[in-house]
Amino acid sequence: MPRIAFPLSLIALALSACSDSGAAREEIRVVGSSTVYPFTTAVAESFNNSRPDMRAPVIESTGTGAGINQFCAGIGPQHPDLLNASRRMTIGEFEQCAANGVTEIMEVQVGADGLAIAQAAQAQPLSLTRAHLYRALAANPMGRPNTARTWADVDPALPAIPITVFGPPSTSGTRDSFNELMMEPGCEAAWPAAAELEGDAYDEACVLIRSDGPYVDAGENDNLIVQKLVADPSAIGIFGFSYLEENASRVRGLPIDGTTPTYETVASGAYPGARPLYIYVKKRHIRAVPGLAAFLEDYAAAWGPDGPLVRRGMIAAPAPVRERSAAIIARGMTLSADALR
Amino acid sequence: MSSTLVPEVPVTNGREPAERAPTDWKTHAMQSRIRKRYAAERRFRLLGLGAVALSAAFLVFLLGTMLINGAGGFVRTEIALPLDFPALSLDVEREQLAQRGADLALAGAGLQNAVGVAAVSAFGDEGEDYLADNAWLTVREAIKDDPSILDRRVTIAVPASSRIHLAATDDAEPAIEAAAARLNAAGALTRGFNWSFLTGSDSTDPTSAGIWGALKGSLLTMAVTLALAFPIGVLSAIYLEEYAPKNRWTDLIEVSINNLAAVPSIIFGLLGLAVFLGTFNMPRSAPIVGGLTLALMIMPVIVIAGRNAIKAVPPSIRDAALGVGASRVQVVFHHVLPLALPGILTGTIIGMARALGETAPLLMIGMRAFIGSAPEDLASPATVLPVQIFLWSDQVSSGFVEKTSAAIIVLLVFLLAMNALAIYLRNRFETRW
Numbered sequence A: 001m002p003r004i005a006f007p008l009s010l011i012a013l014a015l016s017a018c019s020d021s022g023a024a025r026e027e028i029r030v031v032g033s034s035t036v037y038p039f040t041t042a043v044a045e046s047f048n049n050s051r052p053d054m055r056a057p058v059i060e061s062t063g064t065g066a067g068i069n070q071f072c073a074g075i076g077p078q079h080p081d082l083l084n085a086s087r088r089m090t091i092g093e094f095e096q097c098a099a100n101g102v103t104e105i106m107e108v109q110v111g112a113d114g115l116a117i118a119q120a121a122q123a124q125p126l127s128l129t130r131a132h133l134y135r136a137l138a139a140n141p142m143g144r145p146n147t148a149r150t151w152a153d154v155d156p157a158l159p160a161i162p163i164t165v166f167g168p169p170s171t172s173g174t175r176d177s178f179n180e181l182m183m184e185p186g187c188e189a190a191w192p193a194a195a196e197l198e199g200d201a202y203d204e205a206c207v208l209i210r211s212d213g214p215y216v217d218a219g220e221n222d223n224l225i226v227q228k229l230v231a232d233p234s235a236i237g238i239f240g241f242s243y244l245e246e247n248a249s250r251v252r253g254l255p256i257d258g259t260t261p262t263y264e265t266v267a268s269g270a271y272p273g274a275r276p277l278y279i280y281v282k283k284r285h286i287r288a289v290p291g292l293a294a295f296l297e298d299y300a301a302a303w304g305p306d307g308p309l310v311r312r313g314m315i316a317a318p319a320p321v322r323e324r325s326a327a328i329i330a331r332g333m334t335l336s337a338d339a340l341r
Numbered sequence B: 001m002s003s004t005l006v007p008e009v010p011v012t013n014g015r016e017p018a019e020r021a022p023t024d025w026k027t028h029a030m031q032s033r034i035r036k037r038y039a040a041e042r043r044f045r046l047l048g049l050g051a052v053a054l055s056a057a058f059l060v061f062l063l064g065t066m067l068i069n070g071a072g073g074f075v076r077t078e079i080a081l082p083l084d085f086p087a088l089s090l091d092v093e094r095e096q097l098a099q100r101g102a103d104l105a106l107a108g109a110g111l112q113n114a115v116g117v118a119a120v121s122a123f124g125d126e127g128e129d130y131l132a133d134n135a136w137l138t139v140r141e142a143i144k145d146d147p148s149i150l151d152r153r154v155t156i157a158v159p160a161s162s163r164i165h166l167a168a169t170d171d172a173e174p175a176i177e178a179a180a181a182r183l184n185a186a187g188a189l190t191r192g193f194n195w196s197f198l199t200g201s202d203s204t205d206p207t208s209a210g211i212w213g214a215l216k217g218s219l220l221t222m223a224v225t226l227a228l229a230f231p232i233g234v235l236s237a238i239y240l241e242e243y244a245p246k247n248r249w250t251d252l253i254e255v256s257i258n259n260l261a262a263v264p265s266i267i268f269g270l271l272g273l274a275v276f277l278g279t280f281n282m283p284r285s286a287p288i289v290g291g292l293t294l295a296l297m298i299m300p301v302i303v304i305a306g307r308n309a310i311k312a313v314p315p316s317i318r319d320a321a322l323g324v325g326a327s328r329v330q331v332v333f334h335h336v337l338p339l340a341l342p343g344i345l346t347g348t349i350i351g352m353a354r355a356l357g358e359t360a361p362l363l364m365i366g367m368r369a370f371i372g373s374a375p376e377d378l379a380s381p382a383t384v385l386p387v388q389i390f391l392w393s394d395q396v397s398s399g400f401v402e403k404t405s406a407a408i409i410v411l412l413v414f415l416l417a418m419n420a421l422a423i424y425l426r427n428r429f430e431t432r433w
Helices: A002-019 A037-050 A064-071 A091-099 A130-137 A173-190 A192-196 A199-207 A222-231 A241-246 A263-268 A292-302 A319-331 B028-074 B094-098 B102-108 B111-123 B135-145 B147-151 B162-169 B174-185 B195-199 B212-243 B248-261 B265-279 B287-311 B315-323 B328-356 B360-364 B385-393 B399-429
Strands: A029-032 A058-060 A082-085 A105-120 A165-167 A215-217 A236-240 A251-253 A274-282 B075-084 B153-159 B189-193 B369-371
Touching: A029 A037, A029 A064, A037 A058, A037 A082, A037 A292, A037 B102, A037 B369, A064 A082, A064 A091, A105 A173, A105 A222, A105 A241, A105 A292, A105 A319, A130 A173, A165 A222, A173 A192, A173 A199, A192 A199, A222 A236, A222 A241, A222 A251, A236 A241, A263 A274, A274 A292, A292 A319, B028 B075, B028 B399, B075 B111, B075 B135, B075 B162, B094 B102, B094 B147, B102 B111, B102 B135, B111 B135, B135 B147, B135 B153, B162 B174, B162 B399, B174 B189, B212 B248, B212 B287, B212 B328, B212 B385, B212 B399, B248 B287, B265 B287, B265 B360, B287 B328, B287 B360, B315 B328, B328 B399, B385 B399
Parallel strands: A029 A058, A029 A082, A165 A215, A165 A236
Antiparallel strands: A058 B369, A082 A274, A105 A236, A105 A251, A105 A274, B075 B153, B075 B189
């Protein structure tokens, strides 16, 4: 083994010397969230198409946490320029960044991702918590088969109307978001013991949705769910947040945990069904990496309510947030630790 | 010596051994024993045949599904889009189109929107959805080829969106199906071989996604792997077989190499991450790093195959060469290596085929990434075929299903070509004695 490793390391050394990676890098490097990945790749593609003289950006989908580790590892060509994040950076991560010399980070909210729970505008108003949703929709709430037929079975304070929920099929990304944002927290709120469960047992108790009638698989078409809700005022529906905005005259967002879904609550992250999406940029890389400034401008041009990112399923941030994000990019405003506290 | 070859005559105390009675094959017991033997023979033959048939069935199933699913990936649907350029009034100077900045000028003049507007006026409100996201690029290339079309009405065949494409091939939503049928009736749809699949790179839109970027990445990575692993592996094998003394150290090395050949590939990825990226600061996602990592992975395979091939060269050949006065180096390079080469090549190709299909170590060094253009050199970011297949299989858009299968077909063709080369080389160099 040493006999192989020795010449090999010599060759590697020689190669690393000639590949000269210490010099400036020509392409933009992005790491981070798989949720933001499709939007950043879409921007990268249009960046590529309209600027053929630039090198194509390299976007890796590593997940937010692993992405932050790489992003915060340091300043320089071997470290990424941009971080996709489906949540805000924590103060601890910000300090970890600073400890490695990664200061002057720009935080840009590009939009939001999420789902809304809604009912027909003329329906009797309901107000639910995530624990209610969990107890009404899980196949095995608290480990026992679900027998609830009306909302009153779930919580006597709720009206005795039958549980009918139109939602996305299990193959849908909206369903994944629903599981992550509603079912899992609801499960842990209604049944704290669930946090002890692991793997399949946890999924079985917390994420598996009942298939005995009350949950109606309504297909991938969110518009269809809106139509069904209007036809059946006792039902509630789960769909992408943008459809709620588009059909505001016909359906009404249900308050979840006391928060009604509006653009403000979605953008601020107060509404449990939505999460803001961010990109973090190293300001000190903007001058060093060719095209990074233009890439950010392309991003800003794409995130509007009728831009290409919304067509790919992103929720546009409200106008004030977009303006602020655009200003952060234009003026290079950096994030301070106080903003994260 | 001879005692083992020629059995001694049994001691019979001087008498002739008693004559053995001839075997009676007709008795009942003997007949049933013979039947049993034949049955065991038949059973074993059928079992073997069954094993072969089962593996063949799996292979046929795999290739069949790939071909059925993937065939559509090589075809694309195009829509004849009428464009009335004077009416669209693109704000672009003719002089700019002859220069390098033509792409930028056309993008800046709002060509993308103009194509959308043309689609809406030609096919109704939904018209923009019928075109692929990158349809405007086809129009851009057409304008660059012949700027004079900006002064007249032309019809350009642009790629259709993947929903229209899928509606033309199999089941889809009724609305899209109806739209496709309407376009088809109007004669606007044509289908042809999708050359851009073989020449393009990754894209977020299945209609413009191509395999060339990943294929070139694979070629570059394999080139680095071969250039490193083959000479080092063969030299190690020659040294260990022909020169190294037999002692505790060489035993240790032998055990280490055998162990290394069985180490899971992800470990090599971690090694590559720590050594090449961490210590040597080599560029992330680069084919050179991928090649180095995979070279580490397949080197033990080449060493083991090489040693076995060298061991199989009869010692008489060495003795004869040494006997007529050849030096050790001459013995090795004139006699042993040419005879061992077929075996070494087979081992190398097996190792290379394993490296070609490998994803896990490459994930660690950042080759799992969206890269919209083909790599230019060994240090520019790249991805490889199996990683591209993995990335596409993860995509939500249904148009990527057939692209995934099509990419698998490309990978299998690549593998087949490599194996065919191995067999050709082996037959060419094979010597019998």
